[in-house]
Amino acid sequence: MRFMRLTLALAVMIALAIALGAQQQPQTPTQKPQPSQPPVSPDAQKPSTTTTGAEKAMQAAEVRPKESRGFDIDALDKSVSPCDDFYQYACGGWLKANPLPADKSRYGRFSELAERNRWVLRDILDEAVKKNATGVERQVGDFYAACMDEKAANALKTKPLDPFFKELNAVKDHVALAKLLANWHRQGVGGLFAFYPQPDPNNSDMIIANFDQGGLTLPNRDYYIEQEPKMQETRTKYVEHVSKMLQLLGDSAQSADAAAKKIMDFETALAQASMDRVKRRDPNARNNKMKTADLLAIASNLELDDYLAGLKVATPEQLNTANPDFYKQVNQLIAKTPLEDVKSYLRWKITKQAAPTLSDEFVNEDFRFDGQVLAGTKELEPRWKRCVTMTDEALGEALGKLYVDRTFGAEGKRRMTELVDALAVALEADIKQLPWMTEDTKKKALEKLAAFNRKKIGHPEKYRDYSTVQVKRNDFTGNVLRANVFEASRQLAKIGKPVDRSEWLMSPPTVNAYYYPPFTEIVFPAGILQPPFFDRRVDDATNYGAIGGVIGHEFTHGFDDSGRKYDAKGNLTDWWTEADARAFEERASCVADQYSSYTVIDDVHMNGKIGLGENTADNGGLRVAYMALIDTLGKDPELKKTVEGFTPEQRFFLGWAQIWCENSTPEALRLRAKTGPHSVAKYRANGPTSNMPEFQQAFSCKTGQAMVRENRCRVW
Numbered sequence: 137m138r139f140m141r142l143t144l145a146l147a148v149m150i151a152l153a154i155a156l157g158a159q160q161q162p163q164t165p166t167q168k169p170q171p172s173q174p175p176v177s178p179d180a181q182k183p184s185t186t187t188t189g190a191e192k193a194m195q196a197a198e199v200r201p202k203e204s205r206g207f208d209i210d211a212l213d214k215s216v217s218p219c220d221d222f223y224q225y226a227c228g229g230w231l232k233a234n235p236l237p238a239d240k241s242r243y244g245r246f247s248e249l250a251e252r253n254r255w256v257l258r259d260i261l262d263e264a265v266k267k268n269a270t271g272v273e274r275q276v277g278d279f280y281a282a283c284m285d286e287k288a289a290n291a292l293k294t295k296p297l298d299p300f301f302k303e304l305n306a307v308k309d310h311v312a313l314a315k316l317l318a319n320w321h322r323q324g325v326g327g328l329f330a331f332y333p334q335p336d337p338n339n340s341d342m343i344i345a346n347f348d349q350g351g352l353t354l355p356n357r358d359y360y361i362e363q364e365p366k367m368q369e370t371r372t373k374y375v376e377h378v379s380k381m382l383q384l385l386g387d388s389a390q391s392a393d394a395a396a397k398k399i400m401d402f403e404t405a406l407a408q409a410s411m412d413r414v415k416r417r418d419p420n421a422r423n424n425k426m427k428t429a430d431l432l433a434i435a436s437n438l439e440l441d442d443y444l445a446g447l448k449v450a451t452p453e454q455l456n457t458a459n460p461d462f463y464k465q466v467n468q469l470i471a472k473t474p475l476e477d478v479k480s481y482l483r484w485k486i487t488k489q490a491a492p493t494l495s496d497e498f499v500n501e502d503f504r505f506d507g508q509v510l511a512g513t514k515e516l517e518p519r520w521k522r523c524v525t526m527t528d529e530a531l532g533e534a535l536g537k538l539y540v541d542r543t544f545g546a547e548g549k550r551r552m553t554e555l556v557d558a559l560a561v562a563l564e565a566d567i568k569q570l571p572w573m574t575e576d577t578k579k580k581a582l583e584k585l586a587a588f589n590r591k592k593i594g595h596p597e598k599y600r601d602y603s604t605v606q607v608k609r610n611d612f613t614g615n616v617l618r619a620n621v622f623e624a625s626r627q628l629a630k631i632g633k634p635v636d637r638s639e640w641l642m643s644p645p646t647v648n649a650y651y652y653p654p655f656t657e658i659v660f661p662a663g664i665l666q667p668p669f670f671d672r673r674v675d676d677a678t679n680y681g682a683i684g685g686v687i688g689h690e691f692t693h694g695f696d697d698s699g700r701k702y703d704a705k706g707n708l709t710d711w712w713t714e715a716d717a718r719a720f721e722e723r724a725s726c727v728a729d730q731y732s733s734y735t736v737i738d739d740v741h742m743n744g745k746i747g748l749g750e751n752t753a754d755n756g757g758l759r760v761a762y763m764a765l766i767d768t769l770g771k772d773p774e775l776k777k778t779v780e781g782f783t784p785e786q787r788f789f790l791g792w793a794q795i796w797c798e799n800s801t802p803e804a805l806r807l808r809a810k811t812g813p814h815s816v817a818k819y820r821a822n823g824p825t826s827n828m829p830e831f832q833q834a835f836s837c838k839t840g841q842a843m844v845r846e847n848r849c850r851v852w
Contacts, residue, residue, distance in 0.1 A: 198518075201251045206671030207678040207787055209780050211794055219837035219844065223821040226793035236799040239518070241511035241807075244798025244817060245668050250647045253539075253663050257524045257645060260538045272534045275607045276527055279619075282612040283493075283523035289612065290495045294385060296613035297494075300325070300486045304479055310470065313478065314439035318446025320486070324620035327351055327485040328406075329438070329466065331447070333630045335654035337423040337456065340706035343630040345449065347431065347440075348422075348458040349410045352403055353488060355510070355811040360407035366806065370509065375400050377505040381487055384497055395480050402473060402481045409465035411458075414745045417813075419653070419701055422458040423708055431455065435463040437470040449628055492522065493613050512803030530619035531607075532643030533600040536662075539645045540595045544662040549594050551672060552665055555679065555764075556590045556658075559687045562764035566756075566852060572723065577716040580703070584694060584711075587704035589637070589657035594665065595644040649686055651693035654706040658690040668795055676775055677784035680765040681758075681791025688757030688764075692852055695756070696749040697724050726849035727751050730827075734819050736809040737802050742819065743809070750813045751823060756852030758792055758824040785834040793821040 213228020236243050263269075264277025282288075300320070307313050317328060330350035333343045354360060354374060359367060378396035383389060415421050428451055432440050444451050457463065470478065491502035500516070507513040528535055567573070567581050605622045607615050630636075637655050642648060645663040652659065664670070670683040693699045700720065703709040712720070731751050732744035744751070765788050769775050776784055798817035800808070808816050815823060825831040827848045837844050 200255045201248055203252065204245070204248060204667050206667050206669075206674040206682055207780075207791055208668070208794060211797060212790075217841070218835045219832075219841040221822070222789070222793055222825050222831075222835075222843050223796070223818045226790050226821065227797035227817075230794070230797040231799055234797075234799060236801065238515035239513065239521075241507070241513040241804035242798055242800040245795050246647050246798075249664070249666055249668070252666075253645045253647060254521060254524050256543060257528065257535060257539060258520060260535070260542065261524065261527060264538075272537060272602070275602060275605065276531050276535045276538065278607045278609045279531060279615050280523055280527045281609045282607075282615055283526055284519060285610070285612065286496070286519055288610065289493070292613075293495045294498075297486060297490060301483065304482060304486075307475070307479060309475070310437055311439050311442050313475070314442040315446040316482075318443045320482075322447060322621055322624040323617045324624075325486050325489055327482050329463070331443075333627055334456070335635050335706065337419065337654075337708045338425070340654040341634055343633055343635055344425075345452050345455040345631045346458060347455065347463065349406075349462040351406045351485075352410070353485070354403070355807065356413065357407040357410045358413070358810055360404045371400070373505065373509050377501070377509070378484060380501050381491070381498070382484065384501060385483075385487060395484075398477050399481050399484050402469075402477065405469050406466065409462045409469070411462070413813075414743075417698055417746065417749065419698055419708055422456075424457045424460050425454060426457055426460070428452055428455050431457055431460070431463065434460065435467045437467045438463070447628060449631060452632060490613070492526075493616060510803065510807055512801030526616070528643055528645060530616060531602055531605070533596065533640070534602045536595060536644030537599045540662050544594050544644075544665070548662075548665055548670070548672065552593050552660065552670060552683070553591075555684055556593070556660075556687055558764040558768065559684060559691060559760055560585065560588070560590065562760045562767060563688070563691050563852075566760055566763060570852075572719040573716050574713055577711070577713050580711040581695065584656065584702075584704040585691075587656050588691070588694065589655060592640065592657060592659040594660070594662040596640050597638065649690055651690040651699065653694070653699055653702040656694065656702070656704060656706045658687070658693075660687070660690075668791075675779060675784070675787065676768055677765060677779075677787040678791035680761050680768070681788035682795050684761035684764060685754075685758045685792045685795075688760040689753040690757070691760065692753040692756035693749065695852060696752040698749050720851065723849065723851040724748060724752060726847065727755060727851060730845070730847075730849050731815060731819065731823060734815070734823070736816050737805045740806055740809045742815055747813045747815055751815060752851050754815075754820055755824040755827055755849065759828060759850070759852065761792075762788060762828070762830055783834065785830065789825055789831055789834060793825070796821045 208230065210233070211227055211230035213224055213226075213232075216224045216228060218225040230245075234243065234248070240247065261277060261280040264273045265281045269277050303316055303319065307316055320327065321331065328351045330348040332346055332348070334346045336342045336344040352360070354370070359370060359374075375396045378399055379389070379392040382392035382395055387395065411421065441451060487498075488502070491498040503513075503516050507516070564582060564585055567578055567585065570578065573581070602619075602622065606618050635654070637657075640659060640661075641650060641652060642659065642661050643663075644661050646661045647663045649658070649660045649664055651657070664686070665683070667673075668682060669686060670679060694702070697720075700712070701708055701710070703711050710717075728744035728748050728751075730744065731742045731747055734742045736742055765784065769784055779787060782790065796817040800816070805816055808814070814820070822843065826843045826845045827850060829848070831837070832844050835843075
């Protein structure tokens, strides 16, 4: 869904520690990082319902995925030695048995579980639609029913956009432009720059206003700037896509082509003004507090005082500007760009962001580019899947409460709490025995570990109240906009007030987990606390490798190249001695070099600097999880037994590798390498294990085999 609700946009991107496809370009105030949009066959103007491929996709979409197990012996490929390619050994059988569905660009164990969750949510929503529900159930049911009314969307065509176009046409100067942006941002329509509340980087107990870069449509700035042939080809297709969308609005081909080129030039200028991804990884680079008057002065053409007034935000005396240079350059860009060209860009932004909620021709063209060109997906997801996702995005904790009531039990939370506590003990032991860290810095590290909030497991204690959001069964676009306005108002009201540390940044059904630096917390929604990540039916060894590795990953994020710069209270503070910081950087550079050497597809490599936080967390998290397992095995000899021919240590590593089993299109692999901080599946399995002598010992690997690195990397 492109009309997106306001969140702590930058904070969410920092926090999504194992997110599979979070966008890296910061979002505008009313936007939320989203996975790629679901897609359509290449040249179609309507979804194909007659081709064999489409029929197969539809049939597959109507088959409820089976529940998997934490350790799946059928997933193995025993024709390959675990010492040569552990990922293929652990996942080869699964990869063969689970070919990529037509409506997916990537399909793995994460998406397998997400699909099962989506079926549970569909059951909940279908029941809510059919019965005379009340309260929360009525809200989510009506939202879903309105979304599912494809006939109504086709009848309306572009009518939902008329109020936006009318407002845009009335803009005659920069003051009016600023007021329009404020109104659009409140409704989930992004453009030009980003504004959102966030915990003060230097006082995490308070919320501060933050202006950030934004306004791009392609995945990130690299897509506008890099000169490699594939990127140039993507830019050409993007301009064609913009033109086709404008023609769907009624523009002539000639007029649309001309406008598309100007829009591309304008977005390229925004990209050139944006901070690159490596620099943005440093939270200190985004920490630029200044007097509001100083920002208004350097960005006078943006009329930010009128923008804030339009948001109904009292102009603060001080705020944070994540990228001051962006505002200096965009100030010049606005001055030299004809107002009509800026309006043309905004007309494109509202059209693009609304496309998934409009008639079929817009949905299909949106998919053709986002789904097929960028991600290589063959078929558009069935409408019910898209509508389940949209309902979760708009009313996440309302739908999430119904999900938790149906799926999550006290026993699961108890066992998960035990695992989290065991990992904390192991990480404490790890820090104490680090040979490269001095005692003073160790003391600070242990203080931070002790400060971690690790109680957010499953769901919030108190769910968000959406009772003021008006939801109608016959007004899908209106429902989305009203949900956006509700969320925008909720977020903007935080500015200048104490933080609410009980807030969750993910809905309960989400198959993910995160570490959030300002709160010094790790969070595990109910959605991920199921097989293959957490399986109550299997032994501890497998769970320690799977969900234990995830828990360790999130803990380690507090001590990766970015997280280490926050202290125990969640403030940006340098608590490292100069010698310890240098020792950390030396070890981290080994990890960066290791992952930069991995080829993703063709001549495209991972970027080890961009992925340093995730890869450090994978390596440290798996090592800490292994320490916790060994401690557990030492307390109970019964746990040391061999199961299905595998020792506990072997099952631990297989538990880790098998959560990453995934088939992908070539385009999705390229997209992941160009946008992600997360490594592709193969290297999330092989990267950490190849650094661990414990893996070599568990599988009796010999020096010189591929899974035994000569230059092993270790930070934590």
